[in-house]
Amino acid sequence: MSDGIADGPPALTHLEPHPALGNRLASAPGILCCLDFDGTLAPIVEDPADAELLPAARAALERLAGDPTVTVAVVSGRSLADLRERVDVADVVHAGNHGLELDEGSASTVDPEAVARRPAVEAAVARLRAELDGVPGCIVEDKGVTASVHYRRTPDEHVPTVREAAREAAAATDGLRLTEGKRVLELRPDVPGGKDRAVRRLREHHPDALPLFVGDDVTDEDAFRALPTEGVAVLVGDREDTAASIRVPAPDDAAAFLHWVADVRADADGPGAGT
Numbered sequence: 001m002s003d004g005i006a007d008g009p010p011a012l013t014h015l016e017p018h019p020a021l022g023n024r025l026a027s028a029p030g031i032l033c034c035l036d037f038d039g040t041l042a043p044i045v046e047d048p049a050d051a052e053l054l055p056a057a058r059a060a061l062e063r064l065a066g067d068p069t070v071t072v073a074v075v076s077g078r079s080l081a082d083l084r085e086r087v088d089v090a091d092v093v094h095a096g097n098h099g100l101e102l103d104e105g106s107a108s109t110v111d112p113e114a115v116a117r118r119p120a121v122e123a124a125v126a127r128l129r130a131e132l133d134g135v136p137g138c139i140v141e142d143k144g145v146t147a148s149v150h151y152r153r154t155p156d157e158h159v160p161t162v163r164e165a166a167r168e169a170a171a172a173t174d175g176l177r178l179t180e181g182k183r184v185l186e187l188r189p190d191v192p193g194g195k196d197r198a199v200r201r202l203r204e205h206h207p208d209a210l211p212l213f214v215g216d217d218v219t220d221e222d223a224f225r226a227l228p229t230e231g232v233a234v235l236v237g238d239r240e241d242t243a244a245s246i247r248v249p250a251p252d253d254a255a256a257f258l259h260w261v262a263d264v265r266a267d268a269d270g271p272g273a274g275t
């Protein structure tokens with residue numbers, strides 16, 4: 001525990017002082033690069049419908065996805081269809097709805113237990129839309145196998161109403177549970193695991209790759225904890241209570257980090273290394 005500074009991971013403000021991390025990334029036979037979307041590759045915006053991949057992040061994804069030794073996976077709470085449209089980079093794996101939906105290009109799968117809960121999600125969405133109709137700035141989003149209640153634009157005095165309605169809808173509907181992110185409540189199928197489930201499935205398909213996960217929200221902590229000890233967990237932001245081993249301040253810095261990973265790999269597989 002470093003003196004005077006909270007127990008969070010050290011800030012990765014300059015990448016050069018991390019030669020050990022560089023060596024680990026360079027010497028791995030491959031990299032499984034898992035990335036959250038909102039707050040990580042795209043700045044958080046008032047209306048989630050307006051979120052866009054940062055140009056620097058897009059360029060980094062293209063570089064990494066173009067490296068045959070790197071698998072890039074975007075793991076998000078967004079639906080698979082929404083995520084695909086926003087990312088739109090060739091050869092990127094998409095894991096939507098916190099990994100309940102996985103599209104690896106050659107195969108696209110939806111968790112069967114989640115499919116079975118679809119009627120429950122539908123009932124909860126109908127109930128919440130009726131109850132929260134008229135609450136300013138509140139959006140109830142039907143994401144197929146999950147639902148989100150966004151309240152980023154809701155005035156504070158209405159937030160308890162939103163929270164209570166979501167809690168009651170989850171309690172009244174069999175097979176769903178309530179989870180929370182940044183100004184969003186989510187109703188998800190009551191199956192074990194969140195983004196960690198996606199990370200485990202991806203690791204099964206890429207067992208020799210060094211896994212890396214970059215994310216900003218509390219829902220990313222499940223994924224951080226699912227990494228093996230040699231894995232690299234990167235928190236975007238300043239939360240102190242985290243399982244991440246390093247942190248960057250904001251999505252711009254996350255993009256810079258990804259470019260650095262691409263540089264490290266390019267040097268490692270550079271001329272003479274053979275690909």
Ligand SMILES: [Mg+2]
Nearest residue numbers: 036038039217
């Ligand atoms: Mg996020």
